[in-house]
Amino acid sequence: MAEITVREALGQAMREEMHRDKRVFVMGEEVAEYQGAYKITQGLLEEFGPSRVIDTPITEHGFAGLAIGAAFGGLRPIVEFMTFNFSMQAFDQIVNSAAKTNYMSGGQLGCPIVFRGPNGAAARVGAQHSQNYAALYAHIPGLKVIAPYSAEDNKGLLISAIRDDNPVIFLENEIMYGQSFEVPDTIGPIEIGKAKVLREGTDVTIVAFSLQVGMALEAAEVLAQAGINAEVIDLRTIRPLDENTIIESVVKTNRLVCVEEGWFFAGIGATISSIIMREAFDYLDAPVEIVSGKDVPLPYAVNLEKLSLPTTSEIIEAAKKACYTKLG
Amino acid sequence: MFELGKYKLNLKQYVDSYEKMLLIRRFEEKCGQLYGMGLIGGFCHLYIGQEAVIAGIDLAKDKDDSTITSYRDHGHIIASGIDPKYVMAELTGRASGCSKGKGGSMHMFNSEGRFYGGHGIVGAQVPIGTGLAFAEKYNNTNKLCFTFLGDGAVNQGQVYEAFNMAALWKLPVVYVIENNEYSMGTSVVRSTAMTDLYRKGESFGIPGFQADGMNIESIYNAAMQAVQYVRSGNGPIIIEAKTYRYRGHSMSDPAKYRTKDEVEEKKNHDPVAAVRQIIIDKSYASEEQLKEIENKVKKTIAEVAEFATTEALPSEDELFTDIFK
Numbered sequence: 226m227a228e229i230t231v232r233e234a235l236g237q238a239m240r241e242e243m244h245r246d247k248r249v250f251v252m253g254e255e256v257a258e259y260q261g262a263y264k265i266t267q268g269l270l271e272e273f274g275p276s277r278v279i280d281t282p283i284t285e286h287g288f289a290g291l292a293i294g295a296a297f298g299g300l301r302p303i304v305e306f307m308t309f310n311f312s313m314q315a316f317d318q319i320v321n322s323a324a325k326t327n328y329m330s331g332g333q334l335g336c337p338i339v340f341r342g343p344n345g346a347a348a349r350v351g352a353q354h355s356q357n358y359a360a361l362y363a364h365i366p367g368l369k370v371i372a373p374y375s376a377e378d379n380k381g382l383l384i385s386a387i388r389d390d391n392p393v394i395f396l397e398n399e400i401m402y403g404q405s406f407e408v409p410d411t412i413g414p415i416e417i418g419k420a421k422v423l424r425e426g427t428d429v430t431i432v433a434f435s436l437q438v439g440m441a442l443e444a445a446e447v448l449a450q451a452g453i454n455a456e457v458i459d460l461r462t463i464r465p466l467d468e469n470t471i472i473e474s475v476v477k478t479n480r481l482v483c484v485e486e487g488w489f490f491a492g493i494g495a496t497i498s499s500i501i502m503r504e505a506f507d508y509l510d511a512p513v514e515i516v517s518g519k520d521v522p523l524p525y526a527v528n529l530e531k532l533s534l535p536t537t538s539e540i541i542e543a544a545k546k547a548c549y550t551k552l553g
Numbered sequence: 554m555f556e557l558g559k560y561k562l563n564l565k566q567y568v569d570s571y572e573k574m575l576l577i578r579r580f581e582e583k584c585g586q587l588y589g590m591g592l593i594g595g596f597c598h599l600y601i602g603q604e605a606v607i608a609g610i611d612l613a614k615d616k617d618d619s620t621i622t623s624y625r626d627h628g629h630i631i632a633s634g635i636d637p638k639y640v641m642a643e644l645t646g647r648a649s650g651c652s653k654g655k656g657g658s659m660h661m662f663n664s665e666g667r668f669y670g671g672h673g674i675v676g677a678q679v680p681i682g683t684g685l686a687f688a689e690k691y692n693n694t695n696k697l698c699f700t701f702l703g704d705g706a707v708n709q710g711q712v713y714e715a716f717n718m719a720a721l722w723k724l725p726v727v728y729v730i731e732n733n734e735y736s737m738g739t740s741v742v743r744s745t746a747m748t749d750l751y752r753k754g755e756s757f758g759i760p761g762f763q764a765d766g767m768n769i770e771s772i773y774n775a776a777m778q779a780v781q782y783v784r785s786g787n788g789p790i791i792i793e794a795k796t797y798r799y800r801g802h803s804m805s806d807p808a809k810y811r812t813k814d815e816v817e818e819k820k821n822h823d824p825v826a827a828v829r830q831i832i833i834d835k836s837y838a839s840e841e842q843l844k845e846i847e848n849k850v851k852k853t854i855a856e857v858a859e860f861a862t863t864e865a866l867p868s869e870d871e872l873f874t875d876i877f878k
Contacts, residue, residue: 250691276691281718282714282717282718282721284714284717284718286680286710286711286714287680287683287711287713287714287715287717287718288680288714288718289680290677290679290680290681290683290684290711290714290715291680291681291683291684291687291715291718292684293680293681293684294621294669294680294681294682294683294684294685294686294687294688295684295685295687295688295691296684297669297681297684297685297688298619298684298685298687298688298689299688299692300687300688300691300692317674317677318677318680318681318711321672321673321674321677322672322674322677322681326662326670327875327876327877327878328655328875328876329652329655329656329660329662329670329671330652330655330656330660330662330664330670330671330875331650331651331652331653331654331655331656331662331875332653332874332875332878333652333662333663333664334662334664334669334670335878337878366876367876367877369877390877390878391877391878
């Protein structure tokens with residue numbers, strides 16, 4: 226077993242796919258000469274040249290639309306957003322052009338494109354650079370939304386995203402880029418739409434994705450010491466959602482805690498909760514708990530920022546509540 | 554660089570174009586009728602008055618060049634070579650429509666004819682068309698993309714983002730601004746600070762010129778020179794086609810923002826009638842030959858309407874297909 230960082234995993238996925246398929250290219254702000262704002266595209270310019278590793282002007286609406294046109298024209302673009310916060314400039318093109326055209330054209334015109342970049346809160350960068358877009362993009366039929374945790378999943382799912390014939394929103398996390406994970410010697414494509422049970426348990430199911438998976442695993446450790454055996458599921462893909470894995474787990478544990486960094490209202494946890502009510506209502510022994518970001522634009526001050534984001538102790542409390550165990 | 558009257562249409566081009574323009578005109582008139590009968594729903598934007606623009610461009614483009622436009626797209630998809638009955642069947646929302654009845658008036662596609670839509674968000678087709686041109690350059694095809702936009706779209710920010718990248722990367726794209734004088738109900742002078750739309754690329758170094766959008770030869774002349782410029786690797790170019798739509802913005806628009814006299818005056822320069830007159834004046838065809846064409850078009854439109862109003866609605870199973878490839 227080797228160890229690589231999430232950053233290396235993402236870079237490897239792009240490099241390997243660009244070798245495999247000449248139609249694959251990467252474009253975005255600072256992806257080429259600067260080597261990537263977060264160094265995810267490091268070395269790609271030297272390896273593939275400026276026709277396939279393309280620095281764009283600061284023009285998200287324009288280059289997202291241009292890349293969508295290139296995808297309609299038979300190429301397979303990887304568009305890096307320096308952060309997904311800037312994808313709001315491109316939201317119309319992603320939603321109205323990339324996601325809907327295959328349907329509107331009766332299946333004539335698919336859009337094989339990956340939009341990737343860091344999503345969610347980093348550290349102390351304020352409200353406009355800290356939003357989590359998982360729920361917003363997951364709302365749209367025609368988009369696939371992936372938010373991996375481990376290095377292996379980041380690589381394998383990015384490979385699959387690049388090979389997919391549909392628009393894929395690939396949500397990374399800045400805080401995760403430098404984290405190392407043990408990985409197998411070779412990592413191939415990992416199927417989109419499959420969650421992964423990272424820790425088996427019997428008392429409560431904790432569902433999370435991206436950075437919060439690490440918190441869920443930590444919470445499970447603490448809960449174990451309190452005699453609560455938690456099952457932890459890494460969603461990996463938000464859309465299409467692997468409903469079966471969640472349902473099977475809830476059938477076993479009868480309790481569910483959903484964790485997300487984004488806001489509660491119309492969020493991923495709200496949707497999962499609704500699915501579980503519909504599909505596994507009789508198996509629930511407690512209301513579904515949702516641990517989410519607080520309903521505020523992310524503040525700058527260190528103490529307020531900390532209060533805004535979900536924490537491991539909130540996950541522990543939610544799990545205990547679901548298990549009717551006295552808090553404290 | 555641009556020369557007036559450099560390229561002229563020959564006999565065959567005039568006669569063929571007359572048929573094509575008349576087909577689009579009669580198609581749109583039928584479309585208006587079917588809309589009035591409740592057989593077509595939603596937003597429906599007719600191209601009547603602007604036929605010379607697509608017909609002139611079509612003569613200058615290679616078969617494998619691509620086209621893309623906004624929601625006023627019936628003329629463009631017909632010009633892309635599809636049987637018009639599939640276009641009308643899309644308008645009536647039938648399974649055999651060109652988008653299986655899932656797109657409607659504003660979302661027509663003909664991938665075989667390299668027509669990439671049919672886009673409902675004003676200006677959105679401009680970066681997309683620029684991206685189609687990017688793909689041509691990436692693949693070294695020497696093909697280009699004709700990206701159509703209206704006078705309303707020239708005030709959308711993404712248009713200038715696309716212009717910048719097209720010029721920066723010398724992409725093979727011809728931007729055709731169909732200036733029909735009104736963005737919905739707002740005239741160009743009321744919406745646009747600088748009204749010479751062919752000059753909108755100046756700050757990016759994109760050359761542009763104006764053509765008479767009511768005159769097919771003027772459009773053809775401009776398009777031929779634009780194509781030569783772009784295919785030689787010089788990057789993008791802009792053609793402003795000064796045109797006019799006779800009908801309202803969409804079927805629900807009584808067009809009270811302009812006078813009847815204005816519309817009547819424009820109709821005196823009707824692009825379809827003008828082509829007919831030239832054919833007669835130059836003896837390119839006899840009155841009888843033209844009548845034959847007109848009867849043929851009439852028959853085609855009757856068949857198109859029959860087809861579009863008798864085909865089946867999409868199967869309910871189609872609701873959940875085509876969301877993903």
